[in-house]
Amino acid sequence: MRLINRRPGPPAVAALAALPFVAVALIYASASAARRAENPQDRLLPAPAQILDTAGRLLFEPDRRTGDILFWIDTAVSLQRLGLGVGIAALTGLVIGLAIGLLPLARAGLASFVEVLSLIPPLAVLPILFLLLGLGETAKVALIAIGITPFLIRDMAGRTAEIPPEQIVKAQTLGASSLAIALRVALPQVMPRLIQSVRLALGPAWLFLIAAEAIASEAGLGYRIFLVRRFLAMDVILVYVAWITLLAFLIDRLLRYASRRFFPWAETA
Amino acid sequence: MSFVTVTDLFLDYDRRPILERVNLTAREGEFVAIVGASGCGKSSFLRLLLDQERPSRGTILVDGQPLTGEPNRQRGIVFQRYSVFPHMTVRDNIVAAEALGANPLGILGRSARRDARARAEATLERIGLAHVAGSYPSALSGGMQQRLAIAQALAAKPRILLLDEPFGALDPGTRLRMHDFLSDIRTETGMTIFMVTHDLPEAFKLGDRVIVFDKTRWDPQAPEAYGATITYDFDARHGGIPYQTPKEDPHVPVPA
Numbered sequence: 367m368r369l370i371n372r373r374p375g376p377p378a379v380a381a382l383a384a385l386p387f388v389a390v391a392l393i394y395a396s397a398s399a400a401r402r403a404e405n406p407q408d409r410l411l412p413a414p415a416q417i418l419d420t421a422g423r424l425l426f427e428p429d430r431r432t433g434d435i436l437f438w439i440d441t442a443v444s445l446q447r448l449g450l451g452v453g454i455a456a457l458t459g460l461v462i463g464l465a466i467g468l469l470p471l472a473r474a475g476l477a478s479f480v481e482v483l484s485l486i487p488p489l490a491v492l493p494i495l496f497l498l499l500g501l502g503e504t505a506k507v508a509l510i511a512i513g514i515t516p517f518l519i520r521d522m523a524g525r526t527a528e529i530p531p532e533q534i535v536k537a538q539t540l541g542a543s544s545l546a547i548a549l550r551v552a553l554p555q556v557m558p559r560l561i562q563s564v565r566l567a568l569g570p571a572w573l574f575l576i577a578a579e580a581i582a583s584e585a586g587l588g589y590r591i592f593l594v595r596r597f598l599a600m601d602v603i604l605v606y607v608a609w610i611t612l613l614a615f616l617i618d619r620l621l622r623y624a625s626r627r628f629f630p631w632a633e634t635a
Numbered sequence: 636m637s638f639v640t641v642t643d644l645f646l647d648y649d650r651r652p653i654l655e656r657v658n659l660t661a662r663e664g665e666f667v668a669i670v671g672a673s674g675c676g677k678s679s680f681l682r683l684l685l686d687q688e689r690p691s692r693g694t695i696l697v698d699g700q701p702l703t704g705e706p707n708r709q710r711g712i713v714f715q716r717y718s719v720f721p722h723m724t725v726r727d728n729i730v731a732a733e734a735l736g737a738n739p740l741g742i743l744g745r746s747a748r749r750d751a752r753a754r755a756e757a758t759l760e761r762i763g764l765a766h767v768a769g770s771y772p773s774a775l776s777g778g779m780q781q782r783l784a785i786a787q788a789l790a791a792k793p794r795i796l797l798l799d800e801p802f803g804a805l806d807p808g809t810r811l812r813m814h815d816f817l818s819d820i821r822t823e824t825g826m827t828i829f830m831v832t833h834d835l836p837e838a839f840k841l842g843d844r845v846i847v848f849d850k851t852r853w854d855p856q857a858p859e860a861y862g863a864t865i866t867y868d869f870d871a872r873h874g875g876i877p878y879q880t881p882k883e884d885p886h887v888p889v890p891a
Contacts, residue, residue, distance in 0.1 A: 530717035535687055537720075538706035540791045541736020550731065550741045554722040631722050631771040 412601040420601035436590065440606075444575060444587040445613070447503065451510025452571050456564050458515050463522020464548055464556065467529075477523070484516030489577055496582060506578040513574040514567040518560070525559040526552050558632040561625040565618050572614060638663035638827060639684070639795065644693035645862070646679055652862030653679050657693070659846065659865060666821060666828045668842030668871065670835060675848040675863040677831045681799050684829060685712055697795065708736055711793035715800040718784035719772045725783055726768040729755035732790035755790070762786050762816070778809035782816060789820065798830040802837070810834075814841060838871070845869040 374382060391414075398411040412420075424437045465472040466480070492509055499505040529552060537547045576588030583589035587606055594602045626633055637660035644657040653676045661667050671677045682688045683695060686702040695702050697709065706712070719728050730751045735741040743751055759765040762782050764775075772780050781801055788796060802810045818841065821828065832838050838845045847867040854860045 532714040532717035533720060535685065535706055536712060536714070536718055536788075537735055539685070539708065539710060539712050539788065539793065540732050541708040542741050543736075543739045545739050546735050546741025550735060551720060629722070631773065 409598045409600055412604070417601050417604055421605045424602065424605055436585075437609075440585055440587045440590050441609070441613075443585045444579065447506050447579075447586065448510065448571055448575050450503075450507045451575070452514065452564060452568065454507070454511040455513075455515040455518055455567070455571075456560060458511070459518025459522050459563070460553075460556070460560055463519045463524075464526050464552055466519065466523035467526020467556075468534075468544070468548055468552055473523075480516055480519050480523075484520060488513035488574060492578065492581065501582040506575065506583070509578045510571050510574045514571055517567055517570075518563055521563045522556055522560060525556045529555055554629075558625050558629040561621050561629075565621050568614060568617060572610065576610075637661065638665075638698060640694075640696040640699075641684075642694050642696070644680075644683065644695065645691045646676065646683060646688070647691045647862075651859050654683075654690075654848075654864065655862035656864050659868075661827065661829075661844075663827055664825045666830070666841060666843045668838035668845045669829060669831045669848065670833070670838050670845060671848035671863065673833075675850070677848045677863075678799055680848065681797055681829060681831050684795070685710055685797055708791050709793055710795045710797055711788035711791055712797045712799065713781065713784045713788050713801045715803045719780060719787060721772055724769050724771055725764055725775070726752065726755050726759065728772065728783055728787050729758050729790050732787050736791065758786050758790060776809070777805050778813060781805065781813060785817070785820065789824065789826070793826075795827045795829065798828065798832075800831055800833060803833060810837070817841060839869075842871045845871045 394411070395414055398413055401408045401411050402413060424435075426435070428435050462472075462476065462480070466476050467473075488509060491512065492505075495505040495508050495512075499508060533551060534547060537551045542550070575586075576591070579586040579588030580592040587610055591603050591606050639659070639661040641657055641659040644654060645652070646654040657680065659667075669677045669680065679688070683690050685706050686695075686704065687706055689704070712718070720731060723731055730743070730748065731741075733751045733754075734743045734748070737743055737747065756765065756768065759768050764779060764783060764786075767775060767779070772783065775783065785796075785798075785801070802813050805813060814837065820826070830838075830841065835845075845867075846865050846869075848863045849866040850861055850863045851866060852861040
């Protein structure tokens with residue numbers, strides 16, 4: 367039988383899915399054990415048990431100086447920045463994307479401008495943002511928003527333009543105004559795509575968030591990682607990285623669920 | 636009294652002629668079937684009637700008035716595909732026919748929506764789609780989707796119904812049932828209908844008139860040099876026997 371036709375059964379699927387995770391965990395554990403056998407004080411690859419120990423301390427023990435649990439403060443601060451940045455970008459992308467996709471006037475005026483904007487590397491304008499907006503929250507939120515908005519605009523404009531012209535014409539023969547077509551014909555049809563694009567854009571959004579926090583911040587997941595790096599606190603870094611990964615995974619699943627829940631027609635089509 | 640008057644219509648795409656010297660008058664309530672080879676401009680002609688495109692020269696008058704430059708509620712349309720909104724349920728697709736044009740937002744108020752829903756239910760009952768009122772169009776068969784599309788177009792109460800190969804993607808049995816459906820609607824509403832079709836028997840069966848688009852001039856060195864025009868205008872009433880109302884049996888088999 368050809369390799370392309372060999373399909374694993376359900377137990378094999380589960381085993382194959384778990385395999386890379388288990389392999390990485392085993393490789394880490396053995397590498398860590400090897401290093402610690404040479405030098406019990408090794409900090410670069412802490413033992414799995416020590417990482418769990420650190421995780422328990424980070425998640426539940428309040429800071430001795432302030433009485434707060436920094437882990438949760440970092441999480442809240444970072445999620446707020448990410449939520450604001452992605453939210454602003456999604457809204458901007460949706461509105462401008464719909465306009466470019468539906469209105470020839472907006473397309474003529476904005477399409478090439480957005481295309482040029484999307485070529486600017488967002489991290490290159492980070493110093494400009496810090497200089498203009500200061501080192502506070504605004505600059506970090508702005509970096510995330512600026513980083514992913516052009517992509518979202520282009521994706522939304524593309525999806526809007528994909529709506530069959532027959533539907534737009536049909537809506538006109540039913541007496542719909544331009545606004546009614548945007549709100550009742552185009553908007554619901556691009557929403558599933560917006561959620562999908564936001565899911566894709568969350569990767570870069572995390573990147574911009576951590577980059578901004580690494581450079582100038584007083585709290586946040588990225589800030590903490592880059593702070594404890596100076597003390598070689600690998601156990602803390604690993605816990606934070608795992609936590610960020612878990613958050614990203616949960617947000618992704620939440621968005622996927624929302625898309626299925628609110629736009630069932632898009633799943634069957 | 637002519638209801639639709641097309642005078643000396645020309646249509647070019649980038650100076651490539653598609654239609655030339657098209658003249659046509661149609662009475663109110665007439666069913667005009669339009670046939671012709673692929674690429675002969677019959678769909679373009681329908682788009683001109685719809686006002687989705689503008690002619691290069693010539694005028695189209697409906698009820699003595701020129702078209703306004705964009706599609707509107709006066710002329711409803713059913714395409715071969717994509718005529719219903721995939722993100723609305725079957726019921727909401729009918730409601731949308733009233734809601735979209737009700738105000739600039741295209742959203743009905745609470746009580747108006749309830750009334751429109753009730754009317755939509757009645758419409759769906761009549762066209763036999765009441766049992767799928769809450770489904771999305773993607774769950775419907777092709778014939779049901781086209782029935783929905785026709786009912787949706789009619790719910791906006793247009794004066795002219797334009798059909799662009801509405802049954803082209805349907806299987807023969809479904810197509811026959813759609814013919815009956817369309818004939819019933821026509822008897823009910825007395826609507827003026829223009830229908831583009833590839834199917835000659837269908838054109839003669841449904842239409843009062845069958846008009847044929849074709850090129851009258853042909854240059855083998857430049858097949859695109861000339862556009863198409865109306866070359867035949869058949870009277871398709873009485874089974875296609877033109878301009879006769881036989882008083883005695885003509886012994887000509889008349890297709891049903």
